[in-house]
Amino acid sequence: xxxxxxxxxxxxxxxxxxxxxxxxxxxxxxxxxxxxxVTDAVAKSATSKPTLLWWVLFIVTSGMALMFFAMIGYLVxxxxxxxxxxxxxxxxxxxxxxxxxxxxxxxGTLISAILFLFRxxxxxxxxxxxxxxxxxxxVCAGIFPGIHVGRPWLAYWLFPVPNQMAMWPQFRSPxxxxxxxxxxxxxxxxxxxxxxxxPDIATLRDKATSRIGQIFYGFLSLGWTGSARxxxxxxxxxxxxxxxxxxxxxxxxxxxxxxxxxxxxPGWHTTVFPPYFVAGAIYGGFAMVLTLAIPxxxxxxxxxxxxxxxxxxxAKVMLGTGMIxxxxxxxxxxxxxxxxxxxxxxxxxxxxxxxxxxxxWSMVFCNCIGPQVLWIKKVRxxxxxxxxxxxxxxxxxxxxxxxxxTTSLSRDFLxxxxxxxxxxxxxxxxFFCSFGLFGSLFLLFLKLLPTIAMAEVKTVMPEAHAHxxxxxxxxxxxxxxxxxxxxxxxx
Amino acid sequence: MTVIDTPATEHAQPTxxxxxGKVFGLIGEFDNVTDIIGAxxxxxxxGYKKMDVHSPFPxxxxxxxxxxxxxxxxxxxxxMGLTGMTTGLILTTYTMADWLPLPGFVPENFExxxxxxxxxxxxxxxxxxxxxxELTIMxxxxxxxxxxxxxxxxxxxxxxxxxxxxxxxxxxxxFFLAIDARDGSFDVHKTAELVRAMPGCRAVExxxx
Numbered sequence: 001x002x003x004x005x006x007x008x009x010x011x012x013x014x015x016x017x018x019x020x021x022x023x024x025x026x027x028x029x030x031x032x033x034x035x036x037x038v039t040d041a042v043a044k045s046a047t048s049k050p051t052l053l054w055w056v057l058f059i060v061t062s063g064m065a066l067m068f069f070a071m072i073g074y075l076v077x078x079x080x081x082x083x084x085x086x087x088x089x090x091x092x093x094x095x096x097x098x099x100x101x102x103x104x105x106x107x108g109t110l111i112s113a114i115l116f117l118f119r120x121x122x123x124x125x126x127x128x129x130x131x132x133x134x135x136x137x138x139v140c141a142g143i144f145p146g147i148h149v150g151r152p153w154l155a156y157w158l159f160p161v162p163n164q165m166a167m168w169p170q171f172r173s174p175x176x177x178x179x180x181x182x183x184x185x186x187x188x189x190x191x192x193x194x195x196x197x198x199p200d201i202a203t204l205r206d207k208a209t210s211r212i213g214q215i216f217y218g219f220l221s222l223g224w225t226g227s228a229r230x231x232x233x234x235x236x237x238x239x240x241x242x243x244x245x246x247x248x249x250x251x252x253x254x255x256x257x258x259x260x261x262x263x264x265x266p267g268w269h270t271t272v273f274p275p276y277f278v279a280g281a282i283y284g285g286f287a288m289v290l291t292l293a294i295p296x297x298x299x300x301x302x303x304x305x306x307x308x309x310x311x312x313x314x315a316k317v318m319l320g321t322g323m324i325x326x327x328x329x330x331x332x333x334x335x336x337x338x339x340x341x342x343x344x345x346x347x348x349x350x351x352x353x354x355x356x357x358x359x360x361w362s363m364v365f366c367n368c369i370g371p372q373v374l375w376i377k378k379v380r381x382x383x384x385x386x387x388x389x390x391x392x393x394x395x396x397x398x399x400x401x402x403x404x405x406t407t408s409l410s411r412d413f414l415x416x417x418x419x420x421x422x423x424x425x426x427x428x429x430x431f432f433c434s435f436g437l438f439g440s441l442f443l444l445f446l447k448l449l450p451t452i453a454m455a456e457v458k459t460v461m462p463e464a465h466a467h468x469x470x471x472x473x474x475x476x477x478x479x480x481x482x483x484x485x486x487x488x489x490x491x
Numbered sequence: 492m493t494v495i496d497t498p499a500t501e502h503a504q505p506t507x508x509x510x511x512g513k514v515f516g517l518i519g520e521f522d523n524v525t526d527i528i529g530a531x532x533x534x535x536x537x538g539y540k541k542m543d544v545h546s547p548f549p550x551x552x553x554x555x556x557x558x559x560x561x562x563x564x565x566x567x568x569x570x571m572g573l574t575g576m577t578t579g580l581i582l583t584t585y586t587m588a589d590w591l592p593l594p595g596f597v598p599e600n601f602e603x604x605x606x607x608x609x610x611x612x613x614x615x616x617x618x619x620x621x622x623x624x625e626l627t628i629m630x631x632x633x634x635x636x637x638x639x640x641x642x643x644x645x646x647x648x649x650x651x652x653x654x655x656x657x658x659x660x661x662x663x664x665x666f667f668l669a670i671d672a673r674d675g676s677f678d679v680h681k682t683a684e685l686v687r688a689m690p691g692c693r694a695v696e697x698x699x700x
Contacts, residue, residue, distance in 0.1 A: 035547060035664035160582060166600040168586035172608060177621035184625040188632040195636050199662065203547070206659035222640065223647035226661045228531075230643045231549035233562045237639035240568050244632045248625075255621055458548040466525040466552060 017309045018381060028122055028460050031304030035458050038305065042200075042452045043207045045300050050447055053299070058443045064436020071430045072147055080150045084423040089409040093427040094148035097434065099256055099401040100284070101141035102182060103277075106249055107285025108134025109189055112196070113245035116238075122313050124456040125306045128200075129296070130289050131193040132449070136441040137288070138186045140434045145178070174258035181255035185248060192241050198224050199234070200450035253281040260404065266343040267351075267408035270335060276328035279321045280397060283367070286318040287393035294387055296446065305452055308381065315386045318393065319374045325400075326368040343413055351407050355420055359403045366396025513700040514679060515651040518658060519668045519686035524550055526691030527666035531556035533689055534668060539682075541671035545652070545661040567638045568631050575630025579623030588613035651698050658696075669698075 017026040029038065050058075075082060085092025108130040115123040146155055158179045160169055169176050202224035205217035224230070257277035260268040290311065297306040336348040351360045370392030379385035406421045445451070458464055521527040524546075531544050535558055544553055553559075585591055589603025605613055640646070652658050652669065661667050668689075670682055679697065686695050 039547075039663045160586060162598070162600040164600065166602065166604065168604050168606070170606060170608060171583045171587050171622055172611060172615050172618035174621075177625075180622045180625040184629045184632075188629065191632060191636045195639075199548075203662040206662045218648075222645045223650055223653070224645065224662070225650060225652055225658075226545040226547055227643075228544040228546065228550070228553045228557055229559055230645070231546070232554055232559050233564055233639045233642050235549050236562050236564045237635045240565060240635040241632055244628050244635065248628045248632075251621070251624060251628075258621075455548040464524060464548060464550070466528050466550075 017307050018312060026309055027462075028125065028307070028309070029305055029457060030307050033304050034463065035461070038452075038454055038457055038461075039203055039207065041302060041305060042450055042454050043204055045446060045451065046204050046448060047207055047209060047213070054443060054447060058440060061436045061439035061443060064433045065440045066436075068430065068433035068437050071426060071433060072143070074426070075147055076152060080148075082424060082426045084421060084427050086419070088412060088417050088419055089406055089421040091148075091405050091409060092421060093423055093431060094144045095259075096398070096401045096405050097431050098141050098144040098148070099405075100398045101137045101144070101434070101438075102256060103253065103281035103284045103397060103401075104288045105134045105137035105141060105185075105189075105285065106253060106278070106281035107289050108132070108137075109185075109192070109245050109249040110282055110285065111289070112192060113242040113249060116242040117246060121460040122310050124453055124460050125310050126289065126293055126314070127456070128193075128197065128451060128453045129293055129306075130285075131189065131196070132442065132445045132451075133288060133292060134189050134285075135186070135193055136438050136445075137285075138182070138189065139441065140438050142182060142186060143434070143437075174255065174262045177255045178259060181252045185252045188241075188245060188248060192245060195234075195237065195241065196453055196456070197450060198222055199226065199455040200453060202226070203454055204450055250278055253277045265408045265412060266341070267332075267347040267404070270332065272328055272331055272335070276325070276331075279324035279328065280400060283318060283321040283325050283393060284397035286314050286321065287390040287397070290314050290318065290386055290390040291394060292442065294383055294390075296451070300446065300451060302452060305457060311383070311386060312380055315374050315380055315389065318389065319371060322367060322371050322393065329364070329368065347408055347411060350411055351403060354407065355410065356403060356407050359399050359406070363396050363399040363403050366392040367400060368396075370396070514672045515698045515700040516669055516671045516677075517679070517682055517686065518545075518652070518655065518670075518696050518698060519689065519692050520657060520660075520694045520696070521666045521668065521689075521691050522664070522693060523691065524666065526689070527668065528552055528556050530668045530686070530689045530692065534670060534685070537685055538676045539670055539674050541674035541677075543669045543671075545658070545667040545669060547662050547664060547666075550666075562642065564635070564638055564642060568635045571634035571638075572627050572631035576623055576627040578630070579619070579626035582626070583619035583622055584614050584616075587615075587619075590614075651700055655696060655698055657694065658698075665693075 017028070017030050019026055031037075033041065083092055083094070085094070108127075111123050111130040112127045115127075146152055149155060149158075156163070158169060158176070169179075198221055201217050202221035205214060205221045208214045208217055254274035254277065257273035261270060261273040263269060293306055293314070294311060297303050297311075333348050336344045339345075351357070371389040373379045373385055374389050376385075410421050411418055519530060521530055527544055527546065528550065531542070531553060534542050535556065540558075542557060544550070544557060546553070585603045587603065587606055589605050591603070593602055607613070611618070652661075658667060668686060670677060670686070676682075683695050683697070686692055
């Protein structure tokens with residue numbers, strides 16, 4: 001949580017902090033909130049009763065989540081024939097959905113780790129949100145390949161466990177790398193999320209009025225007291241985790257892209273895949289962060305902490321990564337043409353004109369055309385404009401994975417093995433219901449846990465720094481304040 | 492500034508001021524960062540060592556004020572990261588190339604398996620890098636978290652400080668200087684007076700064990 005020291009002249013009462021004047025540092029917390037104000041705003045949802053809207057949404061999403069598990073049960077007792085995937089398109093929806101969800105799960109760790117290392121202080125307001133979203137998206141992502149293997153009770157074959165066959169997993173296979181990459185990513189993200197949350201859970205423990213709340217938060221906060229010695233090690237651990245998560249988050253989607261790129265399929269076998277996939281993951285992840293943050297900040301009354309500036313910053317990151325993604329799309333076509341490779345050229349001719357052209361043009365519209373409205377400042381400062389762009393990307397990124405998986409598999413080298421991929425109702429319904437699992441977990445998070453990293457937000461407020469604050473205390477009440485020895489800045 | 496409300500008599504027994512129980516320590520409440528850093532400096536200069544500052548967020552400059560030494564955590568993490576790397580290296584090469592003869596009592600399914608796939612070498616190190624990398628990260632990240640909590644002696648489910656109603660604001664918007672009763676210079680009245688006289692001190696509270 002080492003933060004850049006904000007200047008002393010930051011006006012914290014200002015409500016519009018979207019200024020572009022580089023000579024003034026924009027406040028990250030507006031509305032004149034002080035430390036207590038931040039605590040109260042964040043703790044409100046955890047200490048009060050859930051609203052009617054929360055119950056309605058929770059019942060709907062948890063119903064969908066139950067349907068999701070029911071469909072998995074149907075799959076297990078019936079077999080993978082209920083899906084549309086078959087030879088040659090053996091991957092179909094489960095892998096499309098896996099890549100879609102695991103991609104969404106990238107923004108959280110990017111915001112918490114990479115933006116932390118780059119000292120982007122605005123991350124503090126949205127990192128908890130984004131990390132929670134990461135965990136829940138990875139939960140959804142992990143289920144799909146697990147059930148895609150057809151016999152989920154044999155899923156332990158994925159892990160290096162000594163077994164009755166005296167065999168080990170094949171460590172040269174990208175599919176096994178995936179097990180390690182996604183497994184490490186899921187568990188380390190969970191730890192990162194929880195570790196950052198411990199001080200804030202302690203705040204909820206101290207704010208809780210009910211006995212059950214005190215016990216629940218007391219247990220989860222591990223007895224945190226905000227001791228300076230604890231903070232010292234905590235900050236060390238946090239920066240180490242950030243440094244470890246940065247290569248991790250980049251490795252995960254790179255490894256996912258190896259699932260494709262290491263195969264010999266035309267359309268997959270390209271070296272651009274790892275950076276292309278990582279940019280796409282961040283693109284889709286930021287779109288989901290915006291989709292969730294824009295309604296939640298209003299719903300939970302957090303407009304002064306997740307300010308318009310935060311939303312605009314996310315929109316800019318989304319636009320930037322979107323340009324990388326569009327560049328990768330065009331680069332693929334260039335490479336196909338330049339390679340002189342017959343099958344590669346055939347696949348790329350087939351994308352805009354062939355049997356899956358609807359998927360391709362949806363992808364191009366949603367990822368490359370729709371979000372371009374964000375170049376216009378007026379649109380970027382309008383919630384609905386940003387929401388339009390984010391929804392475009394949410395849809396477009398799913399189509400991207402659909403196009404990659406189906407176009408190559410359905411039209412490979414031999415015309416004799418061509419086949420059209422048609423999803424069944426189970427495919428569509430399972431994908432739809434996976435949003436219920438994601439949504440219900442996210443709603444539980446909004447209700448029960450600290451939605452904003454309070455301790456981190458407080459460190460980027462001007463009052464968090466000795467001698468730097470322009471409030472009334474130091475000057476009036478305590479004339480001795482200036483006698484204290486000067487503290488090393490930024491120690 | 493808070494007035495010293497209890498007159499400190501010379502011969503008063505420390506236990507008189509406290510409840511029948513043993514004294515755990517004393518906390519002084521402050522409401523801003525400048526004052527708490529000043530207070531920590533004053534206490535350190537007065538010779539207190541077993542003291543701490545409790546704050547809702549990490550304060551920059553507090554480490555020097557209380558005299559906190561650099562933690563050894565990064566070294567533990569480095570060591571465990573290297574352990575993870577070695578584990579990955581041994582796991583992948585052993586299971587794929589079976590280079591280590593195991594003694595007879597080890598079950599057969601623990602033995603490596605010379606798995607020849609598309610003519611690739613048994614030890615294809617380049618192909619093992621992702622797994623080795625992920626295991627390195629996994630070991631170091633787990634260590635960073637668990638070692639941090641253990642070095643902090645957490646989880647600690649019972650802490651006398653948490654019984655204080657006032658101390659609840661340590662995770663909200665107040666800053667507390669806590670002086671431990673086990674400190675050599677600790678004396679209920681003298682220490683309380685010292686803390687009370689610190690600029691910006693709002694209240695002093697004695698914490699029973």
